[in-house]
Amino acid sequence: MLMFDAHLDLALNAVDWNRDLRSSVDDIRAQELSLEMTQKGRGRGTLSLPELREAGMGICLTTLLARQEKEINHEMGWLTPQTCYAMAHAHLAYYRAMEREGWMRMLTTREDLADHFVAYRADPEKTPLGFILTMEGADPVLTPDTIEEFYQHGLRAIGLTHYGANRYGGGTRCEVGLALDAIPLLKNIERLGMTVDVTHLSDVAFWQLLDHFGGPIHASHQNSRRLSSWQRQFSDEQYQAVIDRGGVIGIAFDVIMLQHGYVRGLTPPQMTIERAVENIDLVCQLAGNTKHVGIGTDLDGGYGNEQTPTDLNRYTDLSRILPPLLEKRGYSAEDISMILHGNWMRFFGDVLPSKL
DSSP states (O other): OOEEEEEEOHHIIIIISOOOTTSOHHHHHHHHHHTTOOSTTTTOOOOOHHHHHHHTEEEEEEEEOOEEOSSSOOTTEESSHHHHHHHHHHHHHHHHHHHHTTSEEEOOSHHHHHHHHHHHHHOTTTSOEEEEEEEESSTTOOSGGGHHHHHHTTEEEEESOOBSEETTEEBBTOOOOBOTTHHHHHHHHHHHTOEEEOTTBOHHHHHHHHHHOOSOEEBSSOOBTTTSOSTTSBOHHHHHHHHHTTOOEEEOOOGGGTSTTOOTTTSOOOOOHHHHHHHHHHHHHHHTSSTTEEEOOOTTSSOOGGGSOTTOSSHHHHHHHHHHHHHHTTOOHHHHHIIIIIHHHHHHHHHSOOOO
């Protein structure tokens, strides 16, 4: 069955981590182990482009991710906005290179999305991975007007913050609200018809954004605070706010968002994919239907299978295990189809502009 993943960091893997995503997962792991790489995630990656194809993952949102850091102490961080801007363009260049080779296809309009869906259904083995370009954290947006430039490059979704506070507001692990520059940026995003990803906002920034932004919102990889009770996750009230605005919520498969009390590098994963299904259930119960939940795995988002459910060794495990678990819980074939791709297809079919 076709899968639509609302959050992957493919360029981060390819550019920042210097992985050849055209290779198999086994080959990437073997190369990193042979080089005696010991950093978190090395030798334990879960995805590559052939792996995604085998899993039936035909459409995704994939990121431009370059986070500004006050200190040079993080492999995903950059010291200045200008460097963040440059790294975002490096990620964009990677996607364009993959398009030239026929591995990927950027989807910028609703016609692109519909055409790709038909092509993938007809021949999944030969159809490139379709992707909608998103930005995780707006650090590369030098000024509120710079969003226009990224839109022209194909950007159709954006989250303002990531970890900590940036020039546009507060994110995960802080309780800072929106910054002044966020207001004109949000106005420009709304004018362009883009969707805002409300994942990684602080609680106060989340509610302020809803007050200042009238356009579409979604949560690309956002699990429940009921299951893992810390600020990275959403409360029921936040879930309900996204549902009430017509948004879709992607369930992530990072154990830190599924297992209460998990500490990176210290706590062994104990949850299985069943825990993510519990989170899907929770969203459906709040919504009263299956129309507002999908997947946004965040797999290989700076970690490997040392930080995934115990039964998820590689991406194809997800497509093998998740549908039967949903069926076992009483979801119909139509419901499962909506969760795995249909809800995101509907949402972005409305958000993306028409060529006409």
